[in-house]
Amino acid sequence: MQIVLKFVKHGSPDSPVARFQAESCTACVPVTTPSFNADNPRETVVALRVPRRRSLELAFDGPRQTVRRVILSGGDVPFRSGPHGVVVQLPPVAADAITAAEVATHIVEPGMVLRFEHADPARRAGAYATGPFPDRQRRAANMLEFAQREVVRRLGLGEEVERDGLGRIQIMGFDTNAPHGHADAPPHVHMHLRWPGDTGTQIGHYYIGPDGLLIENIVGVKGLDAPQRRFGRGETFTTIASDGRALYSHRITTQGWLEIARPGGAACLIKPDGGAGFDAGVRVLCGDEPATRIAVTDDLRGVLTVLTGPLTEVFRYDPDTGASLSPSIVPAPPPSVFVAETEPEPRFVPRTDPRTPY
Template sequence: MEAEMVKVSLILALAGLCVPVSPALAGSAQPSDTVRIVLKFVKHSPTDGPVARFDPASCPSCTAVTTPLFNAENARETVIALNVPRRRSLELAFQGPREAVRRVILEGGDLPFRDEAGRVVVQVPPVAADAVTAAEVATHIVEPGMVLRFEHADPARRAGFYATGPFPEVQRRAANVLEFAQREVVRELGLGEQVEREHLGRIQIMGFDTNAPHGHTDAPPHMHMHLRWPGNTGTQIGHYYIGAGGLLTHNQVGVKDIPGRERRFGRGEPFTTVGPNGRGVYTHRITGEGWLELGRAGDVPCLIRPADGAGFQSGATIRCAGHPETHIRVEDDRSRGVVTVATGAVTEIFRYDTDTGALISPAAVTPPGPSVYQDEPTSPTLTRGSAMSTNR
């Protein structure tokens, strides 16, 4: 582990992202007999006030988490954070009317619950590690070597930095477009296939949360595209900040689990993401206008510019050498749970669970029957099968 930390810090120091650090700084936490969980009680209908309050008598070894923003209360849900015994099958009771609760969610899934003597009793499975993401509302779109995390900015859930003041509707719409514009460049240049083929990790494209789930304030408004290294340590996380007009202002980069200085990249300054092999993978550059260049390291980049010349909130135009110009528009209908993405002449529809953001549209083709010849898959997300009956 120490040798790996030295290798990682040296790679990133050479890339100008941080200074070498002592491996002693990278210790791991000691095992604990408790874990932290977050339960989301989805309300049957929008209402003020909590629909559940933890009854400590149901679990004397459980304690409430008081860390700011781990608990939440809004018209859509009551979110409760607890420390519970590790790897124990529990039934936790909560004061509140059963009829007011429509769902109870832990991480990305539902938990069974029932009414018992006027309390909501929730069956909690054995939990081995902290499980705190239930309050997130984001849709994940997975492709070879890449995952796009699309956050749904719901004013009813606003919290943390965004709890008061003007809601960042323009910046969120701009982030929506920039996420899918980067996805299109990744696809056109084959970056996802490259990082998967070379075992460099996975590209993650993200925007920003406006409801501060599990204390993630995610502010000011920004978007990401970073390469998650295997094992995570060494991942360079850029924050491409979005101004009030929907244009990019600067990029602030830090390195996961490597103490050291963050670095700011202003307009006109390129930032190259480095892989765990020590080589550059792709380069971002915010232009003087607040547009975005993105390309394979060392190659001519693609240009992503606002469709109307003002801000990215209304759409984007992508120009890559050797590829036709492409226009991107994105709409998120939160009431119906539908994201519509127009990429040139192609319109994609992504349907999602409005309580969690989980993708409910089909995400993969069901493999054909076992008698059909299939090549060995090149990716865990791709399976190729012959559609020709003569090849059976």
């Protein structure tokens, strides 16, 4: 099995804080695939191949006091001081666990999940390791992700997907730290319907230009031997559900804006708010309803703020992993509170003629 461990640093040491000691597990092999290993001011990332379903204690060289946490997948694993660094207690791994380097917050709603990536320049890697950091494109992606979430709500798409067992709508942006080799370039956003079983999922890549506007949509299909398709400005791409229905469509307008619609039905337009690009904020216009302004701010320290019209939402997250720290489930009422599953039948129905006795 392939695993990725993230050693979160105390402070910002300018060198790796963990180097695998091969003698601690002779059956384990370092992974040398580019971008699976990393070192930056925030963390040291180490990739290994390990035996399947074995409880292992893996030793790593490095100054113990510089390791604050050890992350596997999306959570912490225990570690202790060793002779030359730290010893990590690895649980039995039954499948590849390679996502530890990701830093994204997931917001889950009926039929939909929004994956918000935190673009930390201190973690830049892969296609974004050098050169100008894509600040403007990432801000545009932030706005577009939450604008698409608003459209999913307005058009009732999530509820339909949930009710009919069609899978899940996934809204995403792009990573700037190349976790587990995911280059994720050029900058783009997604909104695709993940089919049950994945095969057949149509994944669009809505590419964002240096001006913060959309350029084109490149679509691929998971698990099928089908060529990619390109949809330029003014062309409509329709997402097909697993039962064959046309669920929704995307169209990049000639101005580089985005229209999302139910085929032959209601439509919403996402356009920049004020400035030329989406990076300054967006407005969502659905039918004859007043436009709704959306603005997103990520402080990279654990607070994501989303303005939707007059509403302010605050999502708190773990800055080491992106994991949500905000409550997402309403606590259950006490047992003494009775909630009827259906509306009770009336005991009697008044007659239309008031003179007739009941």
